[in-house]
Amino acid sequence: MDEMFCFQCQQTAHNEKCNGKAGVCGKKSDTAKAQDELIGALIGLAKAAECGTPTDSTDRLVLKGLFTTITNVSFNTKTVNELTAEVEEEKRKICKSKVDNYDLSRLWEASDDIRSLKSLILFGIKGMAAYAYHALVLGKTDSEVNSFFYTALRAIEGESNPDKLLGLVLKTGEVNFRCMALLDSANTESYGNPVPTVVPLTIEKGPFIVVSGHDLHDLKLLLEQTEGKGINIYTHSEMLPAHGxxxxxxxxxxxxxxGTGWQNQQSEFHNIPAPILFTTNCIMPVRQSYSDRVFTTSVVSYPELVHIGDDKDFSPVIAKALECGGYDEDKEMTGMNGGHTVMTGFAHNAVLSRADEIVALVKQGKIKHFFLIGGCDGASPSRSYYTDFAKATPPDTLILTLACGKYRINDLDLGAIEGIPRILDCGQCNDAYSAIRIALALADAFGCSVNDLPLTLVLSWYEQKAVCILLTLLYLGIKNIFLGPTLPAFISPGVLDILVKNYNITPTDVPEKDLAKALGRK
Structure with a gap:
């Protein structure tokens, strides 16, 4: 296959595949093909691990390699190829026998259902690798989680039984649940349990740095290195939960x-008088109007940008902030709906501390339904669905938000119920464990299953972390999920039929219609 083939994210061209010279995300075909070769090398490494003994270095390389291939992480063919070379060297270290890599074009050219099931596994472990990598940075690892990456990678080449592949899809969800719990403990043990926090959107005058991505460890290091230097730090998009x-x-x-969601960065960063540090995914093709002020670190890589290496010396970023000087006076910014503040910090510990109060309000009829409206955001106009849905929810309902899809609704003022804000932000996709813990705890409190709760999940998806979260929900047996704004291009009609029959996954339609269906179901 000479041309690029990619259909791993929601913005895939025509909801079929990206091919030709570049993807819709801006990734060039040579980079996409290099990432496929990296995955093929990781499959070779997983096979080599059967004849040798993988080390901690091997595990870390598997996580880093998978994480690198997530949408909007790396646009740099050179660094992808360098990582592939590291994988090859590691393969030789742990196994003296010759082990061939896998040609990923074999997967893309497979029959529809096999390709669909294997894609669910591959994209699921890519997302899970991001969670495991973040936990590893904070000193947390799990041998069962690490071992599963090797099992899943080998199955992408070697397994062809649809039933076994479907079982492995659900196993991916099960292991991801364990991995999300690992990351949750890593974050809370390092930084404490999040607390509800009002976060201003106004940028104060003077030098500042904008930090994007999910890596709380990188943010902590930057905060330490800038303390006392007259430089303010602002989170961007995925980093918002840090305030809690x-x-x-x-x-x-x-x-x-x-600013707002990651997909608006090209306009919001236009001529910004400050540097931007990307710590993980969601970097977009960088425009000339701010390219001299963008820095990357960790797995993020973009051609010709300054990369902060493993020493985490952020001196170049700090120097650029002082050089740019920031705004001459306070700059008032707003959310996507015109609000001036947002809230975060409603993780499972904060919400469950008020569980008795919430249960009582439900029994009193003051809270009649819960919605989880969240997931990954993107630029598609159809994503206004989620804003419209939230606005249409009745005043006796609570909304949990999760991931960067929250920016569609998190600056809305929908009031409160007996002092409990109607919009409760659980965090980012890294914090999906919180939302699941809340749902499971409510089910336990009412002595029923999650599917019997007055709860509706209205999810948006964009990239591979959303895929592994969905697989976890399926593993837990959670049904009646509204999923949009489009169904994944890699879901074949046969696999979709299984998901609809077993889990009643429903494509999003019109907000009012879906809302009536959700409220009528419980």
């Missing part, structure tokens, strides 16, 4: 949040 963690909140120069 006590060990990060104590830095007074962590001021607020810059």
């Amino acid at each position: 963690y006590p060990e990060l909140k104590k830095y007074k120069h962590l001021k607020g949040n810059f």
Whole structure:
């Protein structure tokens, strides 16, 4: 296959596949093909692990390699090829026998259902690798989780039985649940349990740095290195939940949040008088109007940008902030609905501390339904569905938000129920464990299953972390999920039929119609 083939994200061209010279995300075909070769090499490494003994270095390389291939992480063919070379060297270290890599074009050219099932596994472990990598950075690892990556990678080449592949799809969801719990404990042990926090959107005058991505460890290091230097720090998009963690909140120069969802960065970063640091995914093709002020670190890589290496010396970012100087006066920014503040910090510990109160309000009829409206965001106009849906929810309902889809609704003022805000932000996709824990705890409190709760999940998906979260929900047996704005291009009609029959997954339609269906179901 000479041309690029990619259909792993929601913005895939024509909801079929990206091919030709570049994908809709801006990734060039040579980079996409290099990432496929990296996956093929990782499958070779997983096979080599059967004849040898993988080490901690092997495990870390598997996580880093899978994480690198997530949408909007790396646009740099050179660094992808360098990582593939590291995988090859590691393969030789752990196994003296010759082990061939896998040609990923064999997967893309497979029959529809086999390709669909294997894609669910592959994209699921890519998302899970991101969670495991973040936990590893904070010193947390799980041998069962690490072992599963090798099993799943080998199955992508070697398994052809649809029933066994479907079982492995659900196993991916099961292991991801364990992995999300691992990351949750890593974050809370390092930074404390998040607390509800109002986050301003106004940017104060003077030098500042914008930090995007999910890596709380990188943010902590930057906060330490900028303390006392007259530089304010603002989160962007995925980094918003950092404001809820006590060990990060104590830095007074962590001021607020810059801008809205990741998909708006090209306009919001236009001529920004400050540097931007990308710590993980969601970097977009960088425009000339701010390219000299963008820095990357960790797995993020973009041609010709300054990369902060493993030493995590952010001096170049700090120097650029002082050089740019920031705004001459406070700059008032707003959310996507015109609001001036947003809230975060309603993780499972904060919400469950009020569980008795919430249960009582349900029994009193003051809370009649719960909605989880969240997931990955994107630029498609159809994503206004989620804003419209939230606005249409009745005043006796609570909305949990999750991941960057929250930016569609998190600055809305929908009021409160007996002092409980109607919009409760659980965090990012890294914090999906919180939302699941809340749902399971409510089910336990009412002595029923999650599917019997007055709860509706209205999810948006964009990339591979959303895929592994969906697989976890399926593993837990959660049904009646509204999924949009489009169904994944890699889901074949046969596999979709299984998901609809077994889990009643429903494509999003018109907000009012879906809302009536959700409220009528319980």
